[in-house]
Amino acid sequence: MTAPRDVVVHPDAEVLAAATAARLLTALVDAQCHRSPVHLVLTGGTVGIKVLEHVAQSPVRAAVDWSGVHVWWGDERFLPDGHADRNETQARAALLDALGDELPAAHLHPMAPPSEATPTPEASAAAYAAELAAFATPEGSGSSVPAFDVLLLGMGPDGHVASLFPGHPALTVADASTVGVHGSPKPPPERVSLTFEAIRRAREVWVVAAGAEKAAAVASALASAPVEVTPAAGALGTTRTLWLLDVAATGALDLPESAPPA
């Protein structure tokens, strides 16, 4: 069961990132009223990282009990540990290092970099699938992943989300929560990604996109184009799917006049 998509439009990329950070903090506080721990999935990309920077700077950050938060990634560039282009490296610099011991190290779940134990994207994906399964909820539901409370996704101009790219075989992987990706059109070519099977276990999926270069893909996804053409169309949450855009990214949408930017 998936809910209809909500669309919120902000004036520009900076307001979009700041408003999404405020929304994320409030969503985590609200989720913690109902359950603990809560599970947050981060995304790479400029907007996704900018959101984390705003979270780090927000006084509302202290309203979240970070000791009850688990942090996962929707995808990762298969690069050496600490590489500047890894989503984990950028998330640590933007927010996670600032949280320090507030967020227990055991609650951080990065996708493994190349190593003897995980020499390939497939091996890293398999290790991540096992880690996700160890935290799967609801208990006894047969799920292989946690019911993520908020799953953040950036979107590329081609409509990719995570590392699920148009026409790539990873789009249709079934019965697996993760997948190794080769030949990514967005460098680097080797990546690890959640599959749509995992993404769609999230209670809330938030797609955050800014810039005129995303407008065509936004319009295509919101028109429910085939996932093979516009993967973002397949990004759906079980209770809510939220599109958080700036005005420039709505250029190909027929928004009603009454929907001014938030």
Ligand SMILES: O=C(O)[C@H](O)[C@@H](O)[C@H](O)[C@H](O)COP(=O)(O)O
């Ligand atoms: O590893 C990655 O590159 C991201 O996970 C990717 O899915 C990103 O979110 C989009 O490409 C949008 O990136 P921008 O916000 O920089 O356009």
